Amino acid sequence: MGIQKRLVGSYFVVSLITVMILEIILITFVHYYFNNNVERILTNQAELSASFFHQYFDAEDLEQQSERLLKGFSENSNAQVQIIQANGTLLQSTTGERIGEILNDFEDVQEASLGKVGIWRGFDDSTHEALLAVSYPLKSQETTVGVVRFVTSLTETIKTINYISAIFISIGLFVLAIVAVLGVLVSRTITGSIKELKIAAEKMAEGDFAVTIKKRYRDELGTLADTLNMMASKIRRNEKLKNDFISSISHELRTPLTSIKGWAVTLKSDGGNGKLLLEDGLDIIETESDRLTCLVDELLDLSKLDNGRMELYCTPLHLNELLEHIRKQLAPRAARQRVSLDVHVDRHMPVIHADENRLKQVLINLLDNSLKFTSSGGIINVNAQVDKALRQVIISVEDTGSGIAEQELNNVFQMFYKGNNNQAGSGLGLSISRQIINLHHGEMKLYSQFGKGTKIEIYLPV
Template identity: 45%
Template structure:
């Protein structure tokens, strides 16, 4: 079944890990205990068979093996409860303490190794009872020569029973551990998923337009960081929504003003009550001026829409920025004279070319110069400089105008932001300028002191390889 819930997937993952871990540990422990008990049994029987064989070798080896079996058979099993077998060096069974004689030769690995002088043991299942049997053989010596084999046969049913009981105990404990761990994993999974669900529900509420709600932060882990980021996002959305509403109100007001003038003069001219030619010309001039103002505002809005939707295409070519700045100097000099502002331009000679869209570059610089002249009072100064610094063409526009309040400075290039000054426009110019500079791989930055003036720095990257080409 496909698990849609993160909680289900987490719990299943924890369960699989716990199950595998407990199973591996139990298999390891049971195997180790089984080996431990089997080794203990082997060591016990080994000590017993060595003691019996050593006793025979020390005290009875002067007589033949057959003679000792007839006279002293009990010496072979006095140290053990196991079944005792005596086998001569021809592998013929001479004695079996429980009467399980066989006329055939005893062909067994443990007997073969005992005849070579080694202690040896093997394990096999009894075909009749199904229990495990351990066979252990040890050489019987006489005058330094092997006379036969002493063989102990013992059942491992007690060892198997102990191992079985321990297996049941471990299996029960493992089951308890799995159940407890699964319950804990459910709790842990819920502790992880619950705040995610809260974030999800908050996202749904924000999608419904409820921007004033916030997530409660009780953790300092990644979930807490996510909640903090989410709260910051909602604050930013709320701020942008507020700026958007203020922007709409501002644009509506700015559109209404020229429209009112155009409509008023158009109505007046329509009545034909103006006999004075100069008044007619004044009216037409106002209509033309306000129409140009409306066109400029619409162009800015269209530009902003294109940048936001990513539909702006640049027509780049290699240009000498000096020529553009000299043209703009001529364009703004009459305005400087009208406003009685000292406008100076200082340009470096022989600068590298920049790869840019000439019209967009002019748009950025015109916007910066327009703001400088707008906020600089009469008898103030506006200065534009341009020089090549390292791998950039740097343009600076400085003025001695009103400056920007410290609290507004970080936001002046944000979309929709409109300063408190009555001379601030719709808040799109600097935002569009920043978008244009980013498309050119350049930067725009503003330094300002309120009441003293502002400096705007524009940097265009220089591509010397492309210039050579």
């Protein structure tokens, strides 16, 4: 069963039960009220008549006075009035029927003969009418000498009750109809959104992520639409990233390969005659092969990081030794570029627990960037400090290089992102470095001002 049917169905069932309970209570009440009213009126009239008799006709003979009494009793009543002797014989009746008959069969007459008030509800077989009779004892000096009986047809009362009940039932049906219509309308707003979501989800399942779902309301379904849209846009972005990735790799691979191939062809045609040319060519082939190896290594690192398969081999590590080693390694290049490279390490540097090779990879990456983007005369400062309070060491690499424009700051950690810089490499260095630092439960922060320089801080727990 569809959601719409279920929703409308449940609205309807709840309303039906409510309406039915209300109707039963109301109709029962109306029934009770009208019947009770008629009974009260008859009882009042009978009581009045009896007390009238008691006051004025106490000493008289009932049979002789019965005609006068009937007249008096029936004056203010629409009901049929009967005067009955104590033995049950009907003396007088406003309809004039059944006079002389014994009415002891009726419960109310029996009760009244015993001196109590009698009430009887029954059915008149000849007229097919529902009847109500109230009998009251007529007393003379504490003995019951007869009975006054008021009988009325309930046809009108029943008609009124039925009429009012019919009105109530119609109102109930009307309410149910409104509930059904509203239910359909309201549920449509819900099922409409669900249908859209379903169609969009189906399209996405088929691989079409260009769909966007319109958010109709700010409810759970709206949130779901947002989530699906976000998912689709993420997938689109990943798709684009993947394509960019492939084209970047192809591009990065092609440059060194072209150069290797070019030199191989040159050397082959030359026949190995020019020794100088041969050396130059082999040199270039070697560096380009190194570049390729480097790139492939980086790609392998990336894929390991991505799959969470990169393992750290952490050992106790003296930062000052590591930094000194790196400084020695890069000093010739810095000197060649006429860039001053200074390393300063806090004297009380604690031994940290880290993967030496990976940390070295990160620092060389940062220094490689600084060297690449700092022109001659610039300064590169490497600083290692300890923050005892927070139990962490901070390594900062600061340069006076080209800096990074503000709008690019968020992008430099993305894979393959390189600024508009012709010094840029494959654009993987920072991305890999940051992931390695994160694996160490550390943090990497970048501050840069365009044209002034860049500072990168690495926080590592002790």
